[in-house]
Structures are given as structure tokens and as C-alpha cells.
Amino acid sequence: MIEMRMEKQADGKTILHLSGELTISNVRPLYERVCEGLKAPEELTVHIGNVDAIDCTFLQVLCTAHRAYTAKGKSFCVKLDDCGIIGKAGWSGIAPGKKCAKGLFGTCFLIQEGE
Amino acid sequence: MSADIHSEAFIQEAQELLQELEASLLELEDDSENTELIARIFRAMHTIKGSGAMFGFENIAHFVHDIETAYDMVRNGELRVSKPMLDYSFKSCDVIKQMLDDSSVRAESGEALEIITFFRGCRKDTGDAQNTVPEHQDEPEQGPERTYRIRFEPSENIFLTGTNPAMLLEELQAMGESEIITHITRIPEIEELDPECCYTFWDVILTTSKTENDIRDVFMFVEDESVLKIDVIYESGLDEENYRKLGEILVEKGEVSAEDLAAIIKEKKMIGEMLIEKGLVEQDAVVSALEEQKYIKNLKAKKAAAENNTSLRVPSEKLDSLVDLVGELVTVQARLNQTAASMGDSGLSKIAEDVERLVWELRDNTMSIRMLQIGTTFSKYKRLVRDLAKDLGKDIELVTKGEETELDKTVIEKLGDPLVHLVRNSVDHGIELPADRIAAGKSPRGKITLSAEHSGDSVLIRITDDGKGLDKKVLMKKAAEKGLISENAELSSKEAFELIFLPGFSTAAAVSNISGRGVGMDVVKRNIEALRGTIEIDSSIGKGTEITLKLPLTLAIIDGLLVRIGEQFFIIPLSMVNECIEFKESLHRTESGRCILKVRDDLIPYLKLRSIFFIPEEEPEIQQIVILDIENNRIGFVVDSVIGDHQTVIKSLGKSFKKVECISGASVLGDGSIALIIDVMKIYNSVG
Amino acid sequence: MAKTILTVDDSASIRQMVRFTLVKEGYEVIEACDGKDALSKLQSGAANMVVTDLNMPNMDGITLIKELRAKPQYKFVPIIMLTTESQDSKKAEGKAAGATGWIVKPFKPEQLVTVVKKVLG
Numbered sequence: 001m002i003e004m005r006m007e008k009q010a011d012g013k014t015i016l017h018l019s020g021e022l023t024i025s026n027v028r029p030l031y032e033r034v035c036e037g038l039k040a041p042e043e044l045t046v047h048i049g050n051v052d053a054i055d056c057t058f059l060q061v062l063c064t065a066h067r068a069y070t071a072k073g074k075s076f077c078v079k080l081d082d083c084g085i086i087g088k089a090g091w092s093g094i095a096p097g098k099k100c101a102k103g104l105f106g107t108c109f110l111i112q113e114g115e
Numbered sequence: 116m117s118a119d120i121h122s123e124a125f126i127q128e129a130q131e132l133l134q135e136l137e138a139s140l141l142e143l144e145d146d147s148e149n150t151e152l153i154a155r156i157f158r159a160m161h162t163i164k165g166s167g168a169m170f171g172f173e174n175i176a177h178f179v180h181d182i183e184t185a186y187d188m189v190r191n192g193e194l195r196v197s198k199p200m201l202d203y204s205f206k207s208c209d210v211i212k213q214m215l216d217d218s219s220v221r222a223e224s225g226e227a228l229e230i231i232t233f234f235r236g237c238r239k240d241t242g243d244a245q246n247t248v249p250e251h252q253d254e255p256e257q258g259p260e261r262t263y264r265i266r267f268e269p270s271e272n273i274f275l276t277g278t279n280p281a282m283l284l285e286e287l288q289a290m291g292e293s294e295i296i297t298h299i300t301r302i303p304e305i306e307e308l309d310p311e312c313c314y315t316f317w318d319v320i321l322t323t324s325k326t327e328n329d330i331r332d333v334f335m336f337v338e339d340e341s342v343l344k345i346d347v348i349y350e351s352g353l354d355e356e357n358y359r360k361l362g363e364i365l366v367e368k369g370e371v372s373a374e375d376l377a378a379i380i381k382e383k384k385m386i387g388e389m390l391i392e393k394g395l396v397e398q399d400a401v402v403s404a405l406e407e408q409k410y411i412k413n414l415k416a417k418k419a420a421a422e423n424n425t426s427l428r429v430p431s432e433k434l435d436s437l438v439d440l441v442g443e444l445v446t447v448q449a450r451l452n453q454t455a456a457s458m459g460d461s462g463l464s465k466i467a468e469d470v471e472r473l474v475w476e477l478r479d480n481t482m483s484i485r486m487l488q489i490g491t492t493f494s495k496y497k498r499l500v501r502d503l504a505k506d507l508g509k510d511i512e513l514v515t516k517g518e519e520t521e522l523d524k525t526v527i528e529k530l531g532d533p534l535v536h537l538v539r540n541s542v543d544h545g546i547e548l549p550a551d552r553i554a555a556g557k558s559p560r561g562k563i564t565l566s567a568e569h570s571g572d573s574v575l576i577r578i579t580d581d582g583k584g585l586d587k588k589v590l591m592k593k594a595a596e597k598g599l600i601s602e603n604a605e606l607s608s609k610e611a612f613e614l615i616f617l618p619g620f621s622t623a624a625a626v627s628n629i630s631g632r633g634v635g636m637d638v639v640k641r642n643i644e645a646l647r648g649t650i651e652i653d654s655s656i657g658k659g660t661e662i663t664l665k666l667p668l669t670l671a672i673i674d675g676l677l678v679r680i681g682e683q684f685f686i687i688p689l690s691m692v693n694e695c696i697e698f699k700e701s702l703h704r705t706e707s708g709r710c711i712l713k714v715r716d717d718l719i720p721y722l723k724l725r726s727i728f729f730i731p732e733e734e735p736e737i738q739q740i741v742i743l744d745i746e747n748n749r750i751g752f753v754v755d756s757v758i759g760d761h762q763t764v765i766k767s768l769g770k771s772f773k774k775v776e777c778i779s780g781a782s783v784l785g786d787g788s789i790a791l792i793i794d795v796m797k798i799y800n801s802v803g
Numbered sequence: 804m805a806k807t808i809l810t811v812d813d814s815a816s817i818r819q820m821v822r823f824t825l826v827k828e829g830y831e832v833i834e835a836c837d838g839k840d841a842l843s844k845l846q847s848g849a850a851n852m853v854v855t856d857l858n859m860p861n862m863d864g865i866t867l868i869k870e871l872r873a874k875p876q877y878k879f880v881p882i883i884m885l886t887t888e889s890q891d892s893k894k895a896e897g898k899a900a901g902a903t904g905w906i907v908k909p910f911k912p913e914q915l916v917t918v919v920k921k922v923l924g
Contacts, residue, residue: 022281023279023879024274024310024311024879025876025878025879027310027311028311030310031308031310031716034305035305035306038305055279055281056281056297056313056315057274057279057310057311057312057313059299059315060299060308060310060313060314060315061308061310063299063302064302064303064305064308065303066304067304068304068305099653104312120819120823121816121819121820121823123814124815124816124819124820127816128814128815128816155860158813158858158860161858161887162813162814162858165814165817165885165887165908165909166814166816166817168908168909169816169817169820169908169910170816170820177908274879275872275878275879275901276898276901276902276903277879277880277881277882277901277902277903278881278903278904278922279843279879279922282921282922283924286921309844333921335904336903336904336905336922339898355807368898734826793892
């Protein structure tokens with residue numbers, strides 16, 4: 001099961017809260033939401049809360065969305081409550097402070113603005 | 116035990132299938148073209164063969180194989196049903212029946228062979244002649260430690276076959292130290308992305324003693340559709356001057372050609388940057404190569420550090436055989452002492468004493484090598500508690516104490532299962548749900564403590580929880596329902612708690628997935644007793660439960676009390692012996708059929724080992740009674756005479772004596788005769 | 804919560820062995836005697852994984868795999884097929900239908916556990 005909740009903020013930014021099983025069976029709604037947001041003049045923060053499981057399909061969507069938003073000059077960031085979860089899934093190779101292969105040179109969705 | 120239930124289930128199933136098979140064969144006689152019937156016959160043969168091989172009826176599997184093949188051919192239209200074929204099929208049903216009754220009936224002899232030969236003749240040579248039961252794979256060989264680079268590029272559709280590539284990577288991670296580099300260059304633009312495809316691929320650098328084949332096995336189910344490249348990049352022993360240069364790694368991985376690299380090197384800049392700048396290599400590839408370089412560098416540094424360390428890794432079998440040898444030595448030394456004493460040669464006695472001292476030292480040293488810290492096993496329980504608690508919606512913290520306590524390796528190994536069970540029990544039955552805890556005025560987070568400490572020549576392991584505790588009334592009601600005690604039995608709290616160790620007792624109202632797994636506390640108790648340990652339970656309602664395991668430090672040598680009955684020597688573990696007193700038949704009195712002895716003011720039940728072991732000789736007039744302290748109860752064993760302390764090197768009795776009750780092993784005495792080690796707990800339990 | 808595994812086999816003794824082995828490992832096990840039965844069992848309850856024989860009456864294993872993969876909730880669920888050594892072509896057919904992996908009969912309980920842990924975790 002996945003939980004997705006939108007929160008419009010006063011400053012116009014939207015926060016997308018995610019928790020539960022961030023796995024392939026549930027990836028499509030996220031993808032559709034992110035695509036939708038890309039068309040609208042929306043700045044998006046994905047907030048990853050209590051995660052039971054995560055697989056690479058989610059990381060793929062976040063990664064490509066980050067690229068697309070950035071290309072349009074819009075902000076897209078990912079906030080993790082439990083930084084461990086992605087790091088613990090050591091296979092992802094993407095852990096805060098470690099970043100993906102791309103992150104070492106370019107930008108990565110896991111690098112927070114101002115970091 | 117479990118194998119028996121399965122083979123019985125199979126026998127029953129096979130008999131049903133044979134009936135069905137005979138019925139189908141009879142019908143087939145009249146209707147030899149009926150494909151439905153043929154399919155049914157094939158399936159019955161197929162199941163008998165497949166299940167037969169699974170449950171130890173290899174002869175049946177072997178026998179049925181050729182018949183199954185023949186019917187498969189009939190099914191595929193390659194063979195026609197003939198009269199002799201039907202005759203032989205009926206006969207084969209009889210042979211299978213015989214085989215079910217008597218596993219010694221061979222597939223390659225007598226009537227069975229005749230039938231097999233016939234069916235083999237039915238088909239043209241297809242090549243895969245007999246070989247029905249594949250040989251079981253040998254244990255994988257452990258090679259030297261190597262560092263591999265594994266490139267794994269799953270097919271985009273890997274998720275569609277129910278495979279999660281992350282699990283494969285986790286499996287690799289479990290093989291040894293590893294570093295994973297994730298490549299995301301193939302993730303397409305958002306519009307082109309199919310969220311259910313896998314675009315990510317990985318480089319894994321893995322240091323392990325497993326072989327390349329073991330690594331390939333991880334990818335067994337996906338290898339055909341994926342790109343999998345495994346290279347050894349570092350092997351201890353093969354000493355390389357230095358870790359390789361970045362450019363070399365990239366060339367080896369085929370990311371860049373040697374010529375391009377040479378051209379870049381001429382420009383004398385940072386190679387990685389240059390390569391990317393020129394668009395010759397993807398960033399990912401450079402990052403991955405950099406990671407690899409760093410990894411090998413660290414690995415070498417660690418290895419160098421390890422070489423300076425004075426500790427040594429030795430295969431545990433070598434240690435086991437050392438312990439065996441020391442055991443032999445202790446025995447020989449006892450003989451030397453005896454001989455020296457009988458010869459009365461003071462020079463020899465002196466040497467014997469020196470040898471004795473050295474042997475003891477050697478023994479203690481050897482034993483200490485086998486000692487491991489129990490903490491190594493504690494860590495896995497943290498994970499267990501965390502996962503279980505989550506499944507049950509509970510909030511539980513596991514605290515461990517005394518991780519540095521040392522125990523014999525064998526004891527630690529055998530302690531695993533019982534401890535898992537006890538910890539599971541605490542999580543499942545002990546700790547309440549957060550809401551219930553708050554209602555009871557406790558903190559919502561439960562606490563389980565796992566601790567170990569030394570106590571004399573034993574180690575005490577305690578599992579304590581601050582949960583709801585055991586309810587004496589509930590326990591007794593349950594036991595009465597199950598007929599384990601009578602309705603109006605009067606038990607102390609302690610006796611009531613011990614009910615949970617009775618076979619067939621389970622306290623959970625519903626058998627849960629976690630602790631109700633068919634393995635009860637009775638099994639835990641048995642396992643602990645097999646280690647010559649004891650288990651005690653203490654609990655108070657609303658406050659929690661404490662289970663204490665008392666285990667011997669080592670299994671190989673114990674201090675024993677040597678006693679004699681008739682011509683036979685026995686050994687009683689000294690740790691249980693309380694005292695020895697003289698015993699005269701005339702002093703004892705019988706109360707309601709039980710033998711009771713009055714020692715000072717205590718009444719102590721006793722039994723005669725002579726009658727337990729059926730030793731025929733006459734009882735001597737004056738006997739000895741050894742009084743033992745078992746679980747705070749005293750019991751006396753009557754023997755002919757007590758000889759004294761004996762350092763007992765335990766030898767197991769071997770398979771043929773496995774069923775011998777009341778004896779847990781044997782020891783060789785100084786003069787070469789054998790003493791049997793008495794399994795005190797068994798005797799105690801058998802008399803209640 | 805404990806993961807549920809559906810075992811599909813027309814041989815009751817195999818089903819019993821699978822159940823016995825997996826329950827001991829802490830999984831929940833439901834049984835079905837053929838593909839049809841499996842589909843109806845899955846209507847009333849969900850499974851996190853399926854272990855299926857191939858040769859069965861009414862509906863064989865390959866058809867079952869195809870049917871399951873067509874259902875959104877079973878699109879990504881691990882499915883392990885039990886094959887015999889003589890069914891190499893079946894193995895390919897099963898993979899094409901969407902099976903995650905296979906176990907070759909006869910197998911020992913430990914092999915089953917290894918594979919289940921491998922694909923289900």
C-alpha cells in the first residue's frame with residue numbers, strides 16, 4: 001500500500017507526501033502526478049515519510065522528474081524523514097552524502113538546494 | 116521425524132494414484148486412442164515419479180521414469196498403445212505397490228528390470244537414457260578471497276517476471292564486503308519513461324571467498340535476459356605493485372579504447388575530467404571506475420593492517436581435532452598416573468606429576484581457544500525483534516548485556532534455535548500492544564533484555580521482558596483443558612509456569628505465525644538439556660517474565676563423579692552432585708511405593724541405578740547414595756561404591772547407541788575401561 | 804505481516820511438504836490443487852508469491868502463470884514453477900509466460916527455502 005497526499009503551501013509550492021510501499025506496483029500514480037505537475041506552473045517537493053519498502057522504479061521517477069523540472073527552471077526537491085531508508089537499500093548506491101554517480105559531477109535530486 | 120510424515124503422506128497418495136491408474140488402464144484397453152485417458156495416465160506416472168524422488172523413494176522414481184517417458188511419447192503421438200504395453204503397465208502398478216511396502220525392492224532387478232527394459236525398447240534412443248534422479252550438488256567450494264567487479268544490466272522488463280533486481284543485489288551484499296555503484300544514465304526523459312521498466316544498472320565490487328559460479332547462481336533466473344559480466348579485479352596473494360590507474364580500469368571495462376586513452380594522457384590533465392569533456396566516456400563510468408580504485412586501495416590498506424595483527428584464522432575442524440587429541444592425552448595421562456603409582460618408582464611419579472600439570476594447562480588453553488564471545492550471536496536478535504515487533508504492531512526495544520561473555524563454540528551454535536524461539540515468545544506473548552501498555556500505566560515501548568554472565572563453571576543467559584507476565588490461572592486452566600494436569604490440581608506458581616514446557620502446551624489463544632510454529636517450549640527445554648543445561652522461568656503478572664538458561668562452559672570435558680555398580684563404571688556430572696552418604700537397606704522406608712530416604716531432616720526420594728540399568732549382580736550390603744541437586748529438588752541415586760572425581764573427556768556413543776536412554780556419552784578411564792556418563796536429567800524426568 | 808505463499812500442485816504430498824517447509828520459515832501458506840483452484844483461491848485471498856507445478860489437470864501451470872500476469876495485482880508477484888529435469892522446453896515456456904524462476908524436482912526443503920528467500924526476501 002502507498003499513501004500519497006498533496007499539500008498546497010502558502011508560498012505556492014506543493015508538497016507531495018509519500019509513505020508506505022514505494023514499489024513498482026504503486027509507481028504509476030506518482031509518475032502521473034509528477035508529469036501533471038510538470039505541465040502546471042508548480043514547484044514540487046516530494047516528502048518521503050515512513051517507508052516500508054522502496055525499489056528502483058521510484059528512484060527512476062524521482063531522478064528523471066528532477067531533471068525535467070530543473071530543465072524548465074522549476075524547483076524539485078526530495079526530502080527524506082529517514083535518510084537511512086534509501087541508504088539502507090544499499091543497492092541504490094544513492095545515499096545522502098554519497099549521491100548517485102551523476103551527483104558527483106552534476107546535480108542529483110538528493111542534493112538539497114544550498115547544500 | 117518430519118520426513119516420516121511426508122513419506123507417509125506420499126505412500127497414501129501413491130496408493131490412490133495407483134487405483135486411479137489401474138482404472139484408467141482398464142478403460143484404455145477398450146479405448147486406446149482416448150487422449151484424455153492417456154494424459155491422465157501420464158500425469159499419474161509423473162506425480163508418482165516426482166513425489167517419489169522427493170520423499171526418498173528413489174527406486175520408484177527410477178523405475179517409473181521409463182514408463183512415464185513412454186506415455187509422454189504416446190501423448191505426443193510418437194508411440195501407439197499396444198497390448199504388451201498395457202500388460203506391462205498393469206505389472207508396473209504391482210511393482211510400485213511392492214516398492215511402497217518394501218524400500219529394498221530394486222528398480223534394476225527381477226520383474227522391475229523386465230518392465231523397464233520393455234519400456235526402454237519402446238522408444239527410439241533419445242539419448243537421455245536413465246539418469247532420473249540428479250545427483251545432489253556438492254557443497255560449494257570455498258575459494259580464496261577475491262574481489263570481483265560485477266556489471267549487472269537487467270532487462271527493462273525484469274519486473275514483469277516478478278523479479279526485483281534489488282533483491283539480487285542484496286544477495287550479493289550478503290556474500291561479503293561490497294560497494295555498489297548505481298548507473299542512471301539510461302533513465303530516459305520523463306515523457307519517454309515507462310515507470311514499470313527498469314533502466315537502472317549496477318556495478319558491484321564484491322570481496323568474497325565465494326566463486327564466480329556462486330555469483331552467477333545469484334542471477335540464475337535472470338541471466339538469460341540480462342547482461343552479466345564478472346571479472347576478478349583483485350586477488351590476495353597476487354601482489355600488484357599498486358592499485359591500477361583510472362585509465363587502465365576504464366580500458367579494461369571497455370568504456371574507452373586504449374588509443375583514445377593514450378591521446379588523452381599526452382595532454383596531461385586529470386584523466387577523468389578530460390575523458391568526460393571530450394565525450395569519450397559517460398560520467399557514470401568514470402565515477403564507477405573511481406569508486407573501484409578507492410575500494411581496492413582501502414582493501415589493500417585493510418589487508419596490510421590485518422597482517423600486522425597477531426591473530427590467526429584457523430578452520431574450526433582443526434580445533435576440533437586438537438580438542439580430540441587433548442582428550443586422548445588426558446586419558447593417557449590418567450593411565451600414566453595409575454601405572455606410576457602402582458610401580459612405586461618415585462622418579463617416574465615425579466615425571467607423571469609434571470606431565471599431569473602440563474596436560475591440565477594444555478587442556479585449559481585448548482578449551483579457551485574454542486571460546487567465542489556470545490555477543491556475535493546477539494546482534495541478529497536485534498533485527499529479529501525489530502521485524503517481529505513491526506509485524507505485530509508493537510514497539511519493542513532489545514537491550515543486550517554481557518556480549519563479551521565467552522562460551523564454547525559448540526554451545527553457542529546449538530543455542531541459536533532455542534534463543535530465537537524464546538525471544539520470539541517474548542515479543543509475541545510477553546510484550547503487550549502499545550495501547551494495552553499505556554492502559555496498564557507502562558511506557559508504550561516494551562523492553563526485552565538479553566543478557567549473559569558467568570557463574571562458576573556455567574554461563575547464565577537471561578531473557579527478560581517487561582510485558583504482561585504469565586497468569587498462573589490461565590496456564591492451569593489451559594493445562595487442565597489439554598489434560599496435562601487434573602482439574603483440581605494444586606500447583607505453586609513456579610510449577611504452574613513450568614507447565615509451558617510440557618509437550619502440547621501453547622499459551623497463545625490463537626496459534627500465531629510467530630511463535631506458534633509447531634515447535635513448542637518443550638523442544639526448547641529438550642535442546643537446552645541436550646547441552647547439559649537447565650531452563651528456569653520466573654514471572655509476575657503485569658510486570659514481566661524472566662527466563663534463565665544455565666549452560667555449561669564447554670561440552671568436551673566435564674568434572675565427573677566416578678561410581679561403580681557391579682563391574683560397570685558410571686560418571687555423574689559433578690556439578691549436580693550435592694553429597695554422598697552411606698546407604699543401608701535397613702535405614703530406608705517406603706512411602707506409597709516410592710523410596711524415600713531421610714537425611715538429617717529432609718526426606719529425599721531415591722532410586723537404584725542398578726535397576727535402571729538392569730545390572731544383575733547381587734547388591735553389596737553397604738552401598739553408597741549420591742544425592743543430586745536438580746532444579747532445586749534433591750534426589751538420590753544408589754550405587755555400589757563411589758570412586759572419586761574424574762576429569763571426564765566426553766566421547767559420543769555413535770549412532771547405534773543413539774536410542775539408549777539415560778546415557779549421554781562415555782569416557783575412557785585410565786586403565787582403558789569404559790565409563791558411561793549418566794544423563795541425569797533424563798532419569799530425573801522419567802521418574803517425575 | 805507474514806507473507807502468504809500459494810502452493811499449487813495436484814500432488815497432495817508435495818503440497819504438504821511445501822506447506823510444512825514454508826510455515827516453519829514463518830510464511831503463511833494456502834494450497835490449491837490445480838490452476839483453476841488457484842485462481843479461485845486468489846479471489847478470496849491475496850498471495851505475495853506463488854509456487855506452482857506445471858503438469859496439472861483442469862488448468863496447467865503455464866496457463867495459470869499467464870492468467871496471473873494479466874491481473875494487475877499479480878503482475879509483479881514472484882511465481883516459481885516446479886519442473887522436472889525432462890522439461891527444459893517447459894522451463895523456457897514458463898519464463899516466457901512470466902515465471903520468476905524454477906525449482907527442479909526432486910528438490911530438498913532447503914532448496915525451496917533458498918529460492919523463496921531469494922525472490923520474496
